[in-house]
Amino acid sequence: MNWYTSSRLLSADLKRRDLLRGAGVLTGIAIASQLPQQVIAQPRFSGYPFTLGVASGDPLADGIVLWTRLAPDPLKGGGMPNHSVPVRWQIATDEGMKRVVKSGTELAIAEFAHSVHVDVRGLQPGRHYWYRFKAGNEMSPIGRTRTAPARNQRLNRLRFALVNCQDWQNGYYTAYKHVAEEDLDLVVHVGDYIYEYGPEPGGPRQHNSPEIVSLADYRNRYALYKGDPNLQAAHAAFPWAVTWDDHEVENNYAGNISENNDAIDQFLTRRAAAYQAYYEHMPLRRLSLPNGSDLRLYRRLQFGDLAQFNILDTRQYRTNQPCDDGLKPLCEAALDPNATMTGQTQERWLFEGLQRSPARWNIIAQQVMFSQFDFDPRPEMQVFNTDQWDGYVAARERVLAFLDRQQPSNPIVLAGDIHSSWVHDIKRDFNRPESRTIGTEFVSTSISSGFPTQFIQPVTLALSNNPHTKFFNGALRGYVRCDLNRKHWQSDYRVVSTIRKPEATISTVASFVVEDGKPGAQRA
Structure with a gap:
């Protein structure tokens, strides 16, 4: 979700609608058992066939x-x-x-x-x-690649990178060059692997087509992104665990509701194309084989007795954003007890997995910022991003109540989406700073997607109204390197010197530690 690009999105409304009308209708998506009749055992190719790595x-x-x-x-x-x-x-x-x-x-x-x-x-x-x-x-x-340790094995260390949001047009993927050079066991991607937009001026490189809507469009867009040598190097160096956010389909979509409220059947046709292309280009099991406009993406990964990843999908099953979406004061709909980010089935699956988990660190890897944040620096005013969990107050409260009641070991929430770096203490009641800290959230900046400089100062000023927020940086792109052992978790915020040129240096702008059994982040 690009909450800061509303003017651009408004200007794109007519263009997007026209493209959807002209996209044509998919006749259906083949399932695995529907194979072509002809199989060529000794193919001859017009060029090197492994161009996407x-x-x-x-x-x-x-x-x-x-x-x-x-x-x-x-x-x-x-x-x-x-x-x-x-x-x-x-x-x-x-x-x-x-x-x-x-x-x-x-x-x-x-x-x-x-x-x-x-x-x-x-x-x-x-x-x-x-x-x-x-x-x-x-x-x-x-x-x-690397297999996971046995489920019951005593594991002393795990290292992974948290990445997201790689807008091709906005900059180069030099961050992935440095990811590939890290000593890691895993890469976790929490969404916006591609962007659906058409060409936009001002960036160092451009998309190769208008805004994408058809299966062929999405395939070509993935091919453009996956042709990047730095992205290929990071994929070839480590196993990845992936989930999507919105731009793999369309900005800010929610369930079967498009950003522009297009006819549901029309949007689901587009979603089916996008979901199929996602499956085609990701290292996913048959569990995630698409069925029309549906694709099961939430799943669980276990790393010995040290870490359990609960990988969520907060787009496919969510109810519509309240308050007409965007950055604004909360309306009554934001408090709707029936609103959901995950759907009831996935929410129940998450709670059951956390309740049974033997892991020391219980990780919820998902798309958008979980912790409350009031973006208005004025104490008498409140402004929230309703595409994040702030727009789904009751859904977040159910998660907070579960964590408080069941107390799974060391809950850690991972997020992306907002193209900036954040660290939050997860409070039982965000409106009461003195309430108990029940977990920690790490939000990674983007690989290349931009955060407008004019928003950095207002957000920085708003930190005083959000005492649970320990860190914010909107100026730099990169990833989070997470290193966890039996005593503590360390998150290093790794940033590149530039995304405007193919070459860039890497540095650590901040590091935070969570001690085993003591929720909340401290500067390393």
Whole structure:
């Protein structure tokens, strides 16, 4: 959600509506069992087919998902014929791929843009593996991945990067170059992997099409983004756990409601296209195979007895934003007890998982800022972002009440979306600063998406009205490096010197520590 871009969005309304009217109607999305009749065993490609690189994701103690997509002409639909192609894969215990421990063949299906998702099982827990693909006579780059430790294993350390919001047009992905050079076990992406906008002036590079609405549009946009060498390097270096926010479909959509209140069937056609393209380009298991305009994305990852990730989807099931959306005082609808960010089923799933968790650190990885924040620096006024949890007060209260009552070990909320860095103490009652701290929230700045400089000073001034907020920085782009052990969690806010040039240095602008059993963040 770009709460600060309302003027641009208003000017884009007519353009977006016209594009949707002209997009055409998808006749349906193929399911995995509907394969093309023709399979070409020895394909010949018009160019190198692995232009989008390789990736892995969702590590288990005995398995990993391997991903690639055949696309010799990536920005023009992929450049593949309309038939399936067998893709061989190998996974080895050495970088030179000499000690292959698992191998097989997977069909790259035309209906899914010749993407490949291999759910490898039978691996050893907590160890590195290397993998590659082969199609015809062409070989992919070699990627590195790592399985999770056994569920009940005593684990002493886990390191991961929190990333989000990578607007191609706004800047270069140099942050990903530095992510790839970190010593990590995992990368967690909490949304806005692509942006749906058309070309916009002023940035160092531009989108390759008008605003995207069709399946072909979304595929080409992913191909543009995934062609970035720094993004490919970060994918090839570590397994990723991904979830989406809004721009993978359309800015600020909520459930089946579009930003511009387009007809529901029309918007769901667009959402179906966007969801399919997301699945096609992410290292996801068949659990997330799209079914029309629905896709199950929330899931849980376990890392020994140290950490449990509850990965949420706060877009697909949410009720509409209250108060006409945006940055404003709360209206009565923001207090509606029936309003939800997650839907009842996902909320119940979250509570059940937290209640049963054996982990020392219980992580809720989701999209938008969870903690309350009054953006108005004037004490007598209050202004909130109603696309965040501040617009869903009752839904947040249910989470706060659960955390307070059940007290899962060390709850940590991760978020992105707002293109700036934040640290919050999660209070039982945000309106009473003296109330108990029951958790900690870390919000990562963007990889490249912008935060307008004119908003930095007002937000900084508003910090005095929000004593639970320990840190804010809106000027710098980057990621959060999280390093957790049995005694404490440390979050390092890593920032690049510029996104306007392909090369940039990296530094740590701030570090915060949470001690085991003591919720709330302290400066490291």
